Amino acid sequence: MNSLPEKVDVHHHFIPDFYASAIETNGDPSGSHLPTWKPETTEAFMNNGFVRTAILSITAPGASVLHGEGGRRLARKANNYAAALRDDNPGRYGFFAALPTLLDVEGCLDEIRYSLDTLKADGITLFTRYGSGNVYLGNVVFAPIWQELNKRHAVVFIHPTHAADTDMVSPSLPQPMVDYPHETTRTAMDLVLSGTKRHHPNCKVILSHGGGTMPYLATRVANLVKGTPMGKTNLLPSEIMEDCKSFYFDLALCGSHHTMRLLLDFASHDRILYGSDFPYAGEEAVRSFSNELDSYPMGETLRNKIYFQNARALFPRFSQT
Template identity: 40%
Template sequence: MSFRARIDVHQHIVPPVWADALAARGLDSGGWAIPAWSTSSALAMMDQQGIATGVLSVTAPGVHLGSDADARTLARAVNEYCAEVVKDHPDRFGHFAGVPLPDVDAAVAEAAYALDTLGADGVVLMSNAHGRYLGDPAFEPLWAELDRRGATVFVHPAQPPMPLLPGTPAPLADYVFDTTRTALNLVLNGVMTRYPRVRVVLSHGGGFLPYAAYRFSGLTSTVVDPDRSAENVLRDLKRFYFDTALSASPSALPALLAFAEPGHVLYGSDWPFAPQEAGTYYNHYLETYPDYTPGQAEAINRGNAEALFPRLAAERP
């Protein structure tokens, strides 16, 4: 971009209280080290990468690290820290609030507090909560509350409930698998049909969902659930939004743009868990893609996010 315009919907924050809680438990992000973070380093990266505003979120493993009680406390501390960062730089940052799934009652309460009191721009859910995927019937009260509010939900992958491949941290391979798994679980369990007002953003171009969508629709309608048409399955799969983090490539971008509904592709960086050099690498492909329709590049970089987050539209540079 020739001016500072991008809205980055996939930008992470590392609150000290969260980093300390992970360290105390010997945890990381699926075999990926927790990087340093500061407001000044985030702003410097954004200025260099053409990003006007970053919507901040904590990454995997989220805020539920053990007991329900500890998770409630950590979620509140993380969300209040994020809200302070946004308050200090309202034109540069937004945030998705973490909620302590699989504690459903606490997740509903924290979502309401974050959206009503802290002014969060949405909530972030991990793709699985201690092995339970987002279409789990027990999570229905949370989806009902988010739908009632017309909330935006950012789904970030987590380590799936299986051992890591030797020498292969989860963000390298397993995260794209787990994003796809939870998205399909949401569709097959009817969540995307029952809650049409909630907007769900899938990380990393939706994993391999755009590439495999017609596999899912064709086999569901003929084998898994013959009472459901392929068109019905595709309709729900196309309700998702997708960010471009680590996914703006010559092979992934054509599949993503061919599948996603107009207005459903958003810019993402995944910084600082993806270093700035990675952002530059994928930005090059995003900026040089030869087959955009008129206005499509500008919409991906900013316009589509403005539609999801009207507050940020008012901050146009």
């Protein structure tokens, strides 16, 4: 008999056939693989891993793989598909809505309104960077999107995507291996240093994979800002650290003991969430990280927070199903 609590998985992807077809036709610049998926795949994983609830999301490159009206249609189709899965079993599933590229501001605003008002999505998925250059989430062009999300007190799930430079160091290092955590760090620090995070306090922002390398580097950034020409910002070092700690952090692929020690020291224990990254991370890899997390020495109160209570505080409807 399993003695561990069941989990709410906030980092769980779905890959409907029409999305897989779009990726196969247009390619994934990250060099990642496209696993085979169907709803039964997720259901079997949840049953085997003591996951009670999965919040589904389309991962990178997302609807941005198509441009213009094609990206809008792909996002809408993905959101309607996820909503149908949720409606069939609302206690079992939730979803973070997909958006077209954020450079299509009006298309994004329309999809945010439709997803949150009509479909009642649990939140919105954003990627770390958009377009062909270094346009990260603190860029001024995205201000209307952040204003809309802030007005709605939205939960925002940030997932990394490929860097502007897609040349691999070696065939052994596709971008999801190492570059993805760095991309999360880049966009998190851009949100902080630009003031975007501080100016939109109603947004509850989840960083994937334990925040990338941001918990490790936050004090470096804050201290270099003080008394140097680096990192131009109006924020004080103490405000930078406060804003870095104001994110939520999921544990997808980072439940190892040394990572947990760092994250538990850095982040509020009310802001750490379980995540799997299934099915892109194969079941064997997910199981390895989950086993490490399960074996990490922590009290029942903290374990319950991380496994389900913190998520239910973010998504109260799961406490009622």
